[in-house]
Amino acid sequence: MSCRRDLAASLAFFAVGIGVCVGAGRLGFGSVHAPEPGFFPWLGGLTLVGLSACLFVQALRGRSSVTAPKGEWLGPGLLLGALILYVPCLEPLGYPVTTAALCVVVLRVLKTRRWSVTLGASVALALSTYLLFRRVLGIELPPGVFWF
Amino acid sequence: MDVFGGLAHGFSIALTPANLLYAAIGSVLGTAIGVLPGLGPPATIALLLPATYKIDATSAVIMVAGIFYGAMYGGSTTSILLNIPGEAASVVTCLDGYQMARQGRPGAALGISAIGSFIAGTFGIVGLSLLAPPLAAFALRFGPAEYFALILLGLMMAIYLSEGSALKGLTMAATGLILGMVGLDPVQGAERFTFGLAKLTDGFDFVVVAMGLFGIAEVLSNVEAPEMRDIFKTALKGLLPTREDWRRCWASVVRGSFLGFFIGILPGGGATISSFMAYAVEKRVSKAPERFGHGAIEGVAAPEAANNAAASSSFIPLLTLGIPGNASIAMIFVALMIHGIRPGPMLLSEHPDVFWGAIASMYIGNVMLLALNLPLIGVWVKLLKVPYNFLAVGVLIFCIIGAYSVNNSAFDVGTVVVFGAVGYLLRKGGFPAAPLVLAMILGPQLERTLQQSLIGSGGDLRVFVEGPISATLLVGAVGLAASPALRWLWGHCVRARAAKTTA
Numbered sequence: 001m002s003c004r005r006d007l008a009a010s011l012a013f014f015a016v017g018i019g020v021c022v023g024a025g026r027l028g029f030g031s032v033h034a035p036e037p038g039f040f041p042w043l044g045g046l047t048l049v050g051l052s053a054c055l056f057v058q059a060l061r062g063r064s065s066v067t068a069p070k071g072e073w074l075g076p077g078l079l080l081g082a083l084i085l086y087v088p089c090l091e092p093l094g095y096p097v098t099t100a101a102l103c104v105v106v107l108r109v110l111k112t113r114r115w116s117v118t119l120g121a122s123v124a125l126a127l128s129t130y131l132l133f134r135r136v137l138g139i140e141l142p143p144g145v146f147w148f
Numbered sequence: 149m150d151v152f153g154g155l156a157h158g159f160s161i162a163l164t165p166a167n168l169l170y171a172a173i174g175s176v177l178g179t180a181i182g183v184l185p186g187l188g189p190p191a192t193i194a195l196l197l198p199a200t201y202k203i204d205a206t207s208a209v210i211m212v213a214g215i216f217y218g219a220m221y222g223g224s225t226t227s228i229l230l231n232i233p234g235e236a237a238s239v240v241t242c243l244d245g246y247q248m249a250r251q252g253r254p255g256a257a258l259g260i261s262a263i264g265s266f267i268a269g270t271f272g273i274v275g276l277s278l279l280a281p282p283l284a285a286f287a288l289r290f291g292p293a294e295y296f297a298l299i300l301l302g303l304m305m306a307i308y309l310s311e312g313s314a315l316k317g318l319t320m321a322a323t324g325l326i327l328g329m330v331g332l333d334p335v336q337g338a339e340r341f342t343f344g345l346a347k348l349t350d351g352f353d354f355v356v357v358a359m360g361l362f363g364i365a366e367v368l369s370n371v372e373a374p375e376m377r378d379i380f381k382t383a384l385k386g387l388l389p390t391r392e393d394w395r396r397c398w399a400s401v402v403r404g405s406f407l408g409f410f411i412g413i414l415p416g417g418g419a420t421i422s423s424f425m426a427y428a429v430e431k432r433v434s435k436a437p438e439r440f441g442h443g444a445i446e447g448v449a450a451p452e453a454a455n456n457a458a459a460s461s462s463f464i465p466l467l468t469l470g471i472p473g474n475a476s477i478a479m480i481f482v483a484l485m486i487h488g489i490r491p492g493p494m495l496l497s498e499h500p501d502v503f504w505g506a507i508a509s510m511y512i513g514n515v516m517l518l519a520l521n522l523p524l525i526g527v528w529v530k531l532l533k534v535p536y537n538f539l540a541v542g543v544l545i546f547c548i549i550g551a552y553s554v555n556n557s558a559f560d561v562g563t564v565v566v567f568g569a570v571g572y573l574l575r576k577g578g579f580p581a582a583p584l585v586l587a588m589i590l591g592p593q594l595e596r597t598l599q600q601s602l603i604g605s606g607g608d609l610r611v612f613v614e615g616p617i618s619a620t621l622l623v624g625a626v627g628l629a630a631s632p633a634l635r636w637l638w639g640h641c642v643r644a645r646a647a648k649t650t651a
Contacts, residue, residue, distance in 0.1 A: 009577045013319055020326050023341055033607030037338035040595040041329050048322040054315055075371040080569055083364070086548075087562040099548070103541050109371060110537040121538070129545050139198075139553045 006059035013052035020045030075109045082106070094144015095134075100126035151277055158504030162512055167210050170203070171509045174211040175516045178218020182235055183226055183528045184539065189219040189235070190582075191362035193479035195543065197355045197486065198550040205487035206502050210509040212483045216476045217269060217459045217510065220419055221517045224261040224452050225528050228254055237419035237455040240427045244440060244447030251443050260389045260397060260445055261452040262521040268405040268453035269514045272460025275409050276467075277507055280496070284468040287493035292600035293611045297621035299594045302415040302471040304628035307583045314632045317583045320574070324584035327352055328591025335599045347559045354482045354589060356551045356563050361581045362475070363547045364568025367540045369575055389445070397449035400430050404453030412458030415465055415473035419455035426454035460510060466491050467503060471590070475582040478589055 020041055030036030082105040089098045103122035112118045133139040161167060181192045193212050200208035223235030228245035241261065248257040290298065307317035330341045331351030342348040389397070404426040411422040430450040431440045440447050463480075465471040470492030472478035484491050489499055496503045521528070551564035571581055605611035613619040 005577050009579070013323070016323070016326070020341075027338060027340060031607065032602055032609065035599050035602055037333040037336055037340055040598065041326065041340060044322055044325045044329065044591075048319065048326065051315065051319045051322055055319060058315065072372055076368040076572060079368060079371055080565075080572075083544075083565045083568070087558055087565060090548075090552075090558045090561060095552075099545065102544070106541050106544060107537050110540060112535075112537050121541075125541060125545065129549065133549050133553075137199075139549060140556050141549065141552065142558075 003059045003062055006055060010052045010055035010059055013048055013055065017045045017048030017052055020048065078109050079106060091142045092144060095141040096126045096130045097144055099129070151281060154281065154500065154504045155277060155508060157500065158506075158508030159511075161206060161501055161505035162210065162508040167207055167505065167509060168512065170207045170211040171214050171513045172516055174214020175218040175513050175520060178215040178220075179222035179517065179520055179528065180531060181215070182219035182222020182224075182238075183531055184534070188362065188366065188476075189216050190358065190475040190479050190585075191366055191543070192219075193476060193483070194355060194358035194362055195546040195550055197358075197479065197483055198553045200483055201486065201553075205484065205489050205499070206505040208483050208487060209480065209502055209506045210513075212480050213463070213506055213510060214513045216480065217456065217513060218517055219476075220269075220452075220456045220459045221262065221265050221521050222528065223455075224265070224448070225258065225521075225525070226532065228257045228261065228448070229529060230532070235419075237423050237458075238452075239420070240423050240451045241448055243427070244442070244444045247441070247443035248445065248448065253443070256389055256393055256445065257448050258525055259522065260393060260449050262518060263389065264397070264401045264404070264449040264453040265456040265521075266514055266518040267401055268408060268457040269460055269517075270511070271405040272409050272412065272457040273507065273510045273514065275457075276460050276463055276510070279413075280464055280468050280503075280507070283464065284493045284496045287469050290493070290617065291615075292597040292604065293615060293618045294621065296594060296597035296601055297612060297618040297625065298469060299471065299590050299597065301621045301625040301628070302465065302469075302473070303583070303587055303590060303594075304625045305415040306473060306586050308628045308631065312578050312580050316577075316579045318629070318632075320579050320581070320583040321587040324587025325591040325594070327357070327584070328588040329595070334592050334596045347555070347557065352563065352588070353554050353560065354485070354585075356554055356560050357567050357588065358475075358479060358482070358585055359547045359550055360564040360567025361571035361574075361585065363543050364564060365571025365575060365581070367543050368568060368572040370536065370540065393445050397446045400426075400446040400450040401453045403429060403433075404450035405457045408454030408457030409461045411454070412461030412473075413464050415471055418462055418474040419458040422454040422458040423451035426450040463506075463510075467495055467506070468493060470495075470593070472586060475585055478582075478585050481589060 024038035024042035024045055027038030027041065028036040029038050029042055082102055086098055086102050089101075100122045103125050104118055107118045107122060112121075130141055134141045134143075162171065177192065177196070178189065181189065193215055196212065196215070200211065203211075219235055220237060223233060223238030224241045224245065227233045227238040227241035228249050231242050231246040233239040233242055245257045245261065248254065303321055307321050308314055326341075328351070330348055332338070332349060333340055339349060404422075407426050407429060408419070408422040411425060412418060427440075427447060427450060430446050431437045434440065434444070434446065436444075462473050462477050465473050466477050466481060470481075470490060472481040472491075481491055484502070489495070489502060547564055547568070548561055551560040552558070554560045574581060574584075601611050602609075611618075612622055
């Protein structure tokens, strides 16, 4: 399992490294005498390709340094999904509404037992931070459907 | 300005009511996040960086530095009372601290931890005050080639000494260098890897990246495996160590202070490694090593002294060379950059207020922490009863508001979420985030100094090995970079020889 994770990671880094090398080529390498904007990215991309190849070989040989235990994916997945949905909704719906909805998801994912606590805390947190940061600290959080 | 004149100037700045308040806020917050498992100093500093936009640079550094060294104090509380380290630097304190608590001496363990931390922290700050000015003066002789070699060595040491696989650390550093290249080329101003997005012209904002990698990723990891907190229920009395305790551990505090100070100076050294090394040294020099792991007070005193001395001395490379040695110090680097101040050898001459003000505030903060930690230990223990649910929601809200406030744009909120997801996956794969952040911060400097050296020498690569300083630094960097391969080769040879002998 750990080696499979390393294999996947090495392939991802390899792809990034190749992409950077190709992008650097379009920018132009120049020469050692007169390096152009692509010179340093090309070095970085090439280094990443080399390192990911070493990682790939290490993973193929069954040697992995992964120490993180295999955990439950549902909670982080739900939370990440909520955060991804939060981003496009933030400006049209406004900070208070979207943040209250996000808090509900987070508190439920973290197994807050009572719905009354979840809903009350979510609304209170969203409104209090909105008022604190917008009104007191002057941070322009999007009001959305709120007029204040 | 000599050291004493500088310190007097620093105290005149640090003792103003506003700066005392910022030092107190930093110390309290640092202790709180040190006490609370699941939220580290880099994440907290990253979350609070947007709050420093409106205060002056000296006050901002005083506050964020307080968070960093305050966390070292607070981390021991959970180690001793819960057997859960509040900070990575307090992992080793669990071994004997929790055993002392089980044996009915949690007060003595907490007391020696706080007093040892105070002594070592003060020792570290004295060392910082004395060493930083001459080192900064020496660094003024550095040209682009020396700087290139120094940054490379700093990065390599940070990777080599960071936790986990060196190969994964190197991969993270290469990724950080690439992320640091997004935006305008530092020499010619050409756009790189912006994909036509105007918002990426200035590159990724360090604050947003750090909040994602340390803040959101930490919440996602904790959601996966929520911590069970079971506070050791016993009366917290006898916080002052007895004469017998002192007899046993004064030398441990001294050894821990020296060891921590010197390890802290090394990029990547930091508090965690120094605490482990101090514990190992104590066990080795002890006449009764079998007591370690069963409640030996030296096993609490030495690592706690070491991590505090290291926290102070890790400011030396930042303030004198402009090289952040670990993730927390990198966040302090970012705090200075936000205010238009570049840490390095010119900091002392160009911004003496920031340099000496920050150092003087550490003396004051250290005294504040001793006062906060011993009499208020009951308050910190109560803080552990805050449910993680609400802490997690708070961290997410701070990340979102912090990211949004950078440019008043949902794009940055999206960026923080993306880096949060990436940070979570990297943790799952055992890839350390610190080398990525350090490389991202140092990358533009590395590129600028490389290009300046090459252009200045007309493309002659000998520029990096002609000067004794750059040559030495470069040999060290290459040696460290090649060390995983050399170790593999050595192991291969040993195995081959053993196989031949058996045959």
